[in-house]
Amino acid sequence: MSEDVATTALLHEALARWGESVATPRTAALLLLEEAWRLAAPTAVPPTRAQLLAFGERRLGGAALRWFRAAIDRHAAGEPIAYLLGEVGFFGRSFSVDRRVLIPRPESEHLIDAVLAVAPTPHRVLDVGTGSGALAVTIAAESPLVRVTAIDRSADALLVARGNAERHGVASRIDFLEGDLLAPLEQCEQVTFDAVVANLPYLPSADCPAFPHPTAFEPRLALDGGIDGLALYRRLLAQLAPYVHPGTVVLCEAAPPTLTALEELVVASGLAESWEAHRDYAALERYLFFRIGTGVLPR
Numbered sequence: 001m002s003e004d005v006a007t008t009a010l011l012h013e014a015l016a017r018w019g020e021s022v023a024t025p026r027t028a029a030l031l032l033l034e035e036a037w038r039l040a041a042p043t044a045v046p047p048t049r050a051q052l053l054a055f056g057e058r059r060l061g062g063a064a065l066r067w068f069r070a071a072i073d074r075h076a077a078g079e080p081i082a083y084l085l086g087e088v089g090f091f092g093r094s095f096s097v098d099r100r101v102l103i104p105r106p107e108s109e110h111l112i113d114a115v116l117a118v119a120p121t122p123h124r125v126l127d128v129g130t131g132s133g134a135l136a137v138t139i140a141a142e143s144p145l146v147r148v149t150a151i152d153r154s155a156d157a158l159l160v161a162r163g164n165a166e167r168h169g170v171a172s173r174i175d176f177l178e179g180d181l182l183a184p185l186e187q188c189e190q191v192t193f194d195a196v197v198a199n200l201p202y203l204p205s206a207d208c209p210a211f212p213h214p215t216a217f218e219p220r221l222a223l224d225g226g227i228d229g230l231a232l233y234r235r236l237l238a239q240l241a242p243y244v245h246p247g248t249v250v251l252c253e254a255a256p257p258t259l260t261a262l263e264e265l266v267v268a269s270g271l272a273e274s275w276e277a278h279r280d281y282a283a284l285e286r287y288l289f290f291r292i293g294t295g296v297l298p299r
Helices: 007-018 025-040 049-054 062-076 081-085 106-118 134-142 155-167 183-187 231-239 256-269
Strands: 004-006 059-061 087-090 093-096 124-128 147-152 174-178 193-198 244-253 272-279 285-292
Touching (some): 004 007, 007 025, 007 049, 007 062, 025 059, 025 062, 025 081, 059 062, 062 081, 081 087, 106 134, 106 193, 106 285, 134 147, 147 155, 147 183, 174 183, 231 256, 256 272, 256 285
Parallel strands (some): 124 147, 124 193, 147 174, 193 244
Antiparallel strands (some): 004 059, 087 093, 244 285, 272 285
16 A cells, blocks of 8 residues: 655655755755655646645645655755755746756856846857856846857756756757867857856865765766866866957956966956956855957957
8 A cells, every 4th residue: 555645744854854954954855845745746737835834734646746855865865956956046947957966056147146236238159168058048038139159068057957948948049068168169169259158167186076965976087177177267268369359348257266276367368358246145155247459359
């Protein structure tokens, strides 16, 4: 005989399993319960969080119950909720994510705001290290006249990104290219970009976390920025000149402790006419904004 368990009992089961090891455990448990009920009744309107609490005696069983209990164990082992649910919110949209891609962070939304504020329309935007495609897809969705080129060295990540572009109806305006940094552009028709966004791996190698830290579940390829966290940015700056023009805006996200060193790299590159560090939601310096100067000529 199959087991059926009341929703309230499952909520308490999750909280007891996690103890103090999970941040915001009640919210996490309710998110997993919402997903479990979607699995239990895929054609029905899933219950809201308020309904889950108000009708806590509704009983869950079968495959949905097994999924929920497995998800409890996976989250107890550190796996992020976004991977368990298969999606994450970003700039008011939902994006599919799994362990092939980095989970988009709210801090990266600042890159969207900056591009939309300063780039002319219609314009061309380059997204280097697109991952899930969150930046490229959001920029294309927010600006109907924009054409985006999105590059990633991971073929698996590009599969996820293309899926997200199709999900949000912007696949026809995004060119996805596989390769290391700007190398794929060498085989393309000559083009310069009006804006460049780069959220490259920026953790110093020694700071990349180990299991069971949730970040350890994300691709090491998307995290490890070399000894000082700036290895890829150093290479990007060396490759950038042929693909920009005077006035191009460039936005590079990095770890707050590395922003000063990144600024020094930008100044030393001779590319920037002006530059400024911008802060994230926690008031930490998170990304560097700079504008290409008149002395930089396209190829």
